[in-house]
Amino acid sequence: MGQSVFLGMSGGVDSSVSALLLQQAGYDVSGVNLRLFHNEDLGECREKTCCSLADAEDARAVAARLGIPFYVFDFSQVFRSTVIADFISEYEAGRTPNPCAECNRSVKFGALLERALALHGEFLATGHYARVERDETTGRWLLKRGVDRSKDQSYFLYMLTQDQLSRTLFPLGALHKTEVREIAEQNGLVNAKKRDSQDICFAPDGDYVSFIQRTTGHPSPTGDFVDQEGKLLGRHKGFVRYTRGQHKGLGLSIEPPLYVLDKDPATGTIRLGPDSALWTRVLTAENMNWISVPAITKPLRVTAKTRYSQQESAATAEALEGGVLRLTFDVPQRAVTSGQAVVLYDGETVVGGGTIVQ
Template identity: 85%
Template sequence: MGKSVFLGMSGGVDSSVSALLLQQAGYEVSGVNLRLFHNEDLGEGREKTCCSLADAEDARAVAAKLGFPFYVFDFSQIFRDTVIADFVSEYEAGRTPNPCVVCNRSVKFGALLQRALALHGDFLATGHYARVEQDGDTGRWLLKRGMDRSKDQSYFLYMLTQEQLSHTLFPLGGLHKTQVREIAEQNGLVNAKKRDSQDICFAPDGDYAAFIERTAGHPSPAGNFVDENGRVLGQHKGFVRYTRGQHKGLGLSIEPPLYVLDKDPATGAIRLGPDAALWTQTLTAEKINWISVPALSGPLRVTAKTRYSQRESAATAEPLEDGALRLTFDEPQRAVTPGQAVVLYDGETVVGGGTITK
């Protein structure tokens, strides 16, 4: 008998091709679709663009075609208690969270991996574009970028522990997206041409503020826009509607243009200033997870990025006494935002990462 693997299936082409590749490699595959919402979680009249019933049926159809078991696990409670609760509380505290990182940590590689192991599975697999390898010299499990740099998702996976990595498979890590779609078409998979979802799954219309207000049960408090000296410039429409670096939607006719610099949850004020005030060379991060090294004992040269969509930049990482991290970039970075993830790389390998605090 081959090794048993539980595969997270969203109904998209990536997880479907992952299933095919795992079968071809001799694994015993079981497909799992996660139910993360109930209709009332989204608000009346709102439709999801992912994780829908249609997506689950696409995943089920692929499982039936390839001839392996398919299950639906209701993880809506843990999703609500972790991902959604964190999203709302972080925004209300003036930070800008990354819910995909929290979901990977708490749900996919937390609760789902635990369930897979409890059901005597050997591995959990997903359709992420990333790679897992074991270092032959140190024995540590390494997280590496996907070969398709335009789809690489290692940024969202920096929190994986050694134990989690040892039980994780990423079948698409060595492929490009074009190859994945070709494999799907050649094998007659129903979702070969299905478009990728780009949205946060619980706010598919992109209106995070409305979702937060519905979930919290009250409107986000209005308050003052202030300049760098505290002078009132006008009124904003709700504390959670703005994030660092934002310029559009401020509703102020002021020249030169102003941008959100920071937010004060105690007063509800949002401080604005020129673009030049958004640039910094140093950040501090906490909740650090190290992957390629057990810990940081001294300065380390890395490349790093503070949001998924940017190219990483050269920097020096230094440990702080309380387990936090100071990162000093060679060149100033724009709009480094508390609540977001900073991920450190050494070439193709993820060194580690954490949550930006300032």
């Protein structure tokens, strides 16, 4: 009997191929599908989410084909009290949250890992495109990028602790997506050609505004658009509808074009200005999690990115009092947004990351 591993299975091709690869490597694999919603949570959107009944059945079918145990864990309560609660409160506070990172923190590598260990599992595995390695010199566990840079998901995993990394397997870290689909097709997996989910799982089609309104039971408060001097420009349609850097959908016919600069939750006011006002070289972040080092005690040269989809840029990281990070980029960055994650890299290795404050 091999080492016991619990694998999160969403019904997609990535987690399905992960199950196959773990089984071939000699692990004792158990598949787990997470129930994160109940029908009343999703209304008419429930069949569009990545956690629909059809997805769960795809996961079950793959587990049956591979002959591995399959479980469904109901984590809807913890998902609602952490990921969804954080998502709504952050938007209402004028920030832009990162629900995928929070889900990894609270649900997948929080509640699910705890459950796996309670059931005498030795490892938790997921279909993320990332790698875990041990630095034999320092003894620290390292989080590294996935080999397929176009699919690399290390940005969403920056919060993993040393203990969590020591118990985590990423079977796809050394593969490209095209290879994963080929493996699935060669082994007759039902979801070999299934498209990837691109949306926030509880807000299909990106309609997070409707989700927030349905969940809170009230529309987002309206308020004023003002310019950089505080001059009234018009009225907006709801505080949570707008994010820093946004230009489309403002409903204002003003030239030159204006962009969302910041939001004041106390007054419901949204300040607009030119694109040039969106660029900055310096940010601060809190809730830092360090991976490749226990902490930084002097300025450290890194590359960093402030959103998943961007290329990282060279910067200098400095520790301030209270665990706060100051990051100074070599060149200005556009629309750095509070609430989002900033992740620091040293080549292929994640140094650490945290939540942008300003």
